[in-house]
Amino acid sequence: QSALTQPASVSGSPGQSITISCSGTSSDVGGYKNNYFSWYQQHPGKAPRLIIYEVTNRPSGISSRFSGSKSGNTASLTISGLQPEDEADYYCGSYTDSGTRVFGGGTKLTVL
């Protein structure tokens, strides 16, 4: 199975909004369980942290500045009101129609 496709890096200034894309296929991101899609934030040396699940839902304690969406085989994570602590790596993850799970290659967010 191939990893989902994310841009290697994105950047933005404090207060701005940025969007990270995650592209897959009709067998994963656009598959029949197409709401089984998540986003994770990872700071250096730390474990990933779930920030979005089932495309648009935020776990308890996650800022409303983080939002998710999906159309067809491509999903997006938007971070509004960018803050210095948002600088991290971001990964998408999806269910696949073969019943396995697949992640994206990760996107490094730099807050300028």
Added chain:
Amino acid sequence: QVQLQESGPGLVKPSETLSLTCTVSGGSVNSGGFYWTWIRQTPGKGLEWIGYVYFTGGTNYNPSFKSRVTISVDTSKNQFSLNLKFVTAADTAVYFCAREPRSSARHDYWGQGTLVTVSS
């Protein structure tokens, strides 16, 4: 609060078997509501899903690992384990254990990760 903690050797020789254990606290691996998962991250690279075990012992593996991997559960110790055979330098990675609620494909709790280096 659920906590997961990986343990095992940090150095494994090529062609040998990598063995890691994940100890769960604040929750039970005997719960039917979760899949207990292994994920790895190679240096400077992304996340790679290895597979999961259910409390019944049922498993689901990434086809890329299928011939080399075994994930098992020990409900008496509230642990689950990863065995990866015939390792090479390409298996050098940080290995994470994680919990996945059924019917979601999300990973809501993660261990801190443990670095395993494959080298002679």
